[in-house]
Amino acid sequence: xxxxxxxxxxxxxxxxxxxxxxxxxxxxxxxxxxxxxxxxxxxxxxxxxxxxxxxxxxxxxxxxxxxxxxxxxxxxxxxxxxxxxxxxxxxxxxxxxxxxxxxxxxxxxxxxxxxxxxxxxxxxxxxxxxxxxxxxxxxxxxxxxxxxxxxxxxxxxxxxxxxxxxxxxxxxxxxxxxxxxxxxxxxxxxxxxxxxxxxxxxxxxxxxxxxxxxxxxxxxxxxxxxxxxxxxxxxxxxxxxxxxxxxxxxxxxxxxxxxxxxxxxxxxxxxxxxxxxxxxxxxxxxxxxxxxxx
Amino acid sequence: xxxxxxxxxxxxxxxxxxxxxxxxxxxxxxxxxxxxxxxxxxxxxxxxxxxxxxxxxxxxxxxxxxxxxxxxxxxxxxxxxxxxxxxxxxxxxxxxxxxxxxxxxxxxxxxxxxxxxxxxxxxxxxxxxxxxxxxxxxxxxxxxxxxxxxxxxxxxxxxxxxxxxxxxxxxxxxxxxxxxxxxxxxxxxxxxxxxxxxxxxxxxxxxxxxxxxxxxxxxxxxxxxxxxxxxxxxxxxxxxxxxxxxxxxxxxxxxxxxxxxxxxxxxxxxxxxxxxxxxxxxxxxxxxxxxxxxxx
Ligand SMILES: Nc1ncnc2c1ncn2[C@@H]1O[C@H](COP(=O)(O)OP(=O)(O)OP(=O)(O)O)[C@@H](O)[C@H]1O
Ligand SMILES: [Mg+2]
Numbered sequence: 001x002x003x004x005x006x007x008x009x010x011x012x013x014x015x016x017x018x019x020x021x022x023x024x025x026x027x028x029x030x031x032x033x034x035x036x037x038x039x040x041x042x043x044x045x046x047x048x049x050x051x052x053x054x055x056x057x058x059x060x061x062x063x064x065x066x067x068x069x070x071x072x073x074x075x076x077x078x079x080x081x082x083x084x085x086x087x088x089x090x091x092x093x094x095x096x097x098x099x100x101x102x103x104x105x106x107x108x109x110x111x112x113x114x115x116x117x118x119x120x121x122x123x124x125x126x127x128x129x130x131x132x133x134x135x136x137x138x139x140x141x142x143x144x145x146x147x148x149x150x151x152x153x154x155x156x157x158x159x160x161x162x163x164x165x166x167x168x169x170x171x172x173x174x175x176x177x178x179x180x181x182x183x184x185x186x187x188x189x190x191x192x193x194x195x196x197x198x199x200x201x202x203x204x205x206x207x208x209x210x211x212x213x214x215x216x217x218x219x220x221x222x223x224x225x226x227x228x229x230x231x232x233x234x235x236x237x238x239x240x241x242x243x244x245x246x247x248x249x250x251x252x253x254x255x256x257x258x259x260x261x262x263x264x265x266x267x268x269x270x271x272x273x274x275x276x277x278x279x280x281x282x283x284x285x286x287x288x289x290x291x292x293x294x
Numbered sequence: 295x296x297x298x299x300x301x302x303x304x305x306x307x308x309x310x311x312x313x314x315x316x317x318x319x320x321x322x323x324x325x326x327x328x329x330x331x332x333x334x335x336x337x338x339x340x341x342x343x344x345x346x347x348x349x350x351x352x353x354x355x356x357x358x359x360x361x362x363x364x365x366x367x368x369x370x371x372x373x374x375x376x377x378x379x380x381x382x383x384x385x386x387x388x389x390x391x392x393x394x395x396x397x398x399x400x401x402x403x404x405x406x407x408x409x410x411x412x413x414x415x416x417x418x419x420x421x422x423x424x425x426x427x428x429x430x431x432x433x434x435x436x437x438x439x440x441x442x443x444x445x446x447x448x449x450x451x452x453x454x455x456x457x458x459x460x461x462x463x464x465x466x467x468x469x470x471x472x473x474x475x476x477x478x479x480x481x482x483x484x485x486x487x488x489x490x491x492x493x494x495x496x497x498x499x500x501x502x503x504x505x506x507x508x509x510x511x512x513x514x515x516x517x518x519x520x521x522x523x524x525x526x527x528x529x530x531x532x533x534x535x536x537x538x539x540x541x542x543x544x545x546x547x548x549x550x551x552x553x554x555x556x557x558x559x560x561x562x563x564x565x566x567x568x569x570x571x572x573x574x575x576x577x578x579x580x581x582x583x584x585x586x587x588x589x590x
Contacts, residue, residue, distance in 0.1 A: 093349070
């Protein structure tokens with residue numbers, strides 16, 4: 001038997017992540033949320049149709065909005081109970097009584113949630129893209145029929161207009177950013193749950209964080225405009241920004257609906273910001289968890 | 295192999311309960327040594343600090359004062375738990391997993407893979423008599439079955455030290471007998487066992503050495519025979535002894551200055567009786583009794 005100890009074992013983390021994913025998929029909450037999201041996205045197909053531009057815009061707005069809310073909700077609800085549940089059931093004793101470092105346990109749990117979120121976001125966006133694609137094809141064939149006698153150039157213009165309003169690569173950027181936001185919320189929820197005394201507390205705190213996180217950028221701009229800001233205000237705002245992540249930065253829905261192309265630099269910046277937040281929260285969670293009396 | 299399996303030095307644990315001014319001293323200046331291959335029983339009434347001591351040894355709870363070591367490595371180090379198995383009291387595992395999945399999960403945590411993992415899981419299910427229940431979710435397991443899957447989980451990495459917190463609590467006599475047989479088998483193989491219990495007759499049968507905790511203090515410790523032997527008494531058990539023979543023995547005893555203190559009919563133990571009575575109905579299969587009481 002190989003008895004040498006590994007300070008870090010990806011196999012152990014994967015085992016915990018797979019177990020977490022199994023746990024979450026075998027809980028009904030996940031399906032309820034997913035079904036709800038699917039129904040909502042599906043229903044956008046039956047929206048009153050004005051012009052195809054408006055229809056596509058409404059569809060993108062509703063679907064991306066729903067995806068954002070559901071993935072965030074799923075991240076918070078699924079993560080909040082993970083550690084408290086293990087503590088209550090004492091399963092955490094059996095895991096940590098093996099040669100499993102505490103940070104591997106945390107990483108495994110987080111990875112499991114991120115996998116669950118990835119699966120749900122992929123499912124939701126796949127459905128959304130299929131629906132959008134089908135509508136786009138319908139509009140294209142309608143346009144072809146209506147303009148069958150129009151000159152070639154005019155028809156090409158019309159078709160290009162349809163395609164520009166429909167599916168494009170920016171949707172994927174929007175989805176990626178929604179996923180990042182959900183991951184960030186999961187990491188923050190995991191951190192809060194390491195010191196929270198009840199699950200309700202965690203969820204309530206996270207709902208607050210969610211709203212403040214969405215509002216804070218507006219508030220900050222207002223503040224910075226109002227006062228000739230001293231360093232104290234700036235320090236305070238920086239602290240607020242660390243505790244309450246700027247979630248508005250992860251919202252590209254407006255740009256996508258308006259059809260504004262999303263620059264790669266913006267996407268990269270947002271991704272870096274997300275990964276930075278996730279890293280900070282995971283470190284904080286690890287720090288608290290190591291001091292925790294089980 | 296002169297290394298102590300477990301060394302506890304000057305261990306004190308104080309719990310500060312929020313909104314209570316008085317702190318609870320769960321363990322007070324405890325010193326304990328368990329040699330390799332020994333079966334050590336930690337006894338004591340409820341709340342005497344048994345579980346707390348075991349958790350500190352396993353690094354799950356941090357000591358207020360003092361230190362604990364496993365095979366010479368401090369409990370605060372993760373690697374001290376490399377060759378350790380633990381069964382917590384009233385274990386509750388992931389209820390959404392089946393018995394087999396549970397063992398596979400813990401096997402992977404010990405970095406077992408492939409056929410080694412498969413073989414080990416099969417062996418352990420066999421050992422604790424849960425082969426028939428391996429595809430059942432743990433949410434449908436009875437207490438005794440949970441205890442047994444817990445024991446199997448503790449043995450998954452072929453540990454050199456096994457720590458068991460009340461291994462037979464809530465288990466029926468047949469299951470409890472089977473668990474004690476497994477512990478006896480571990481001793482045969484030279485594996486160190488540290489267990490806590492307040493079921494004294496059971497401890498008496500399996501432990502080499504015992505320590506008795508009371509309010510966090512170790513009040514007695516020693517080899518079992520030494521602790522409970524009554525120095526000046528000897529027992530004889532006879533079969534088919536005639537009255538004449540008994541008279542003869544009494545006379546001999548009286549002549550040699552000894553005194554016959556007690557004379558009684560031998561009885562079987564209630565455990566034996568229970569085991570014999572329940573065996574006839576449901577074979578020797580360990581998991582049978584629980585399966586019958588399972589609802590739906
Ligand atoms: N996390 C905790 N916080 C506060 N007090 C605790 C905690 N854990 C244990 N205690 C206290 O420490 C004392 C010892 O508890 P412990 O669980 O070690 O007893 P035990 O000997 O295992 O008892 P039992 O036979 O009932 O299992 C008890 O008074 C208990 O209330
Ligand atoms: Mg106890």
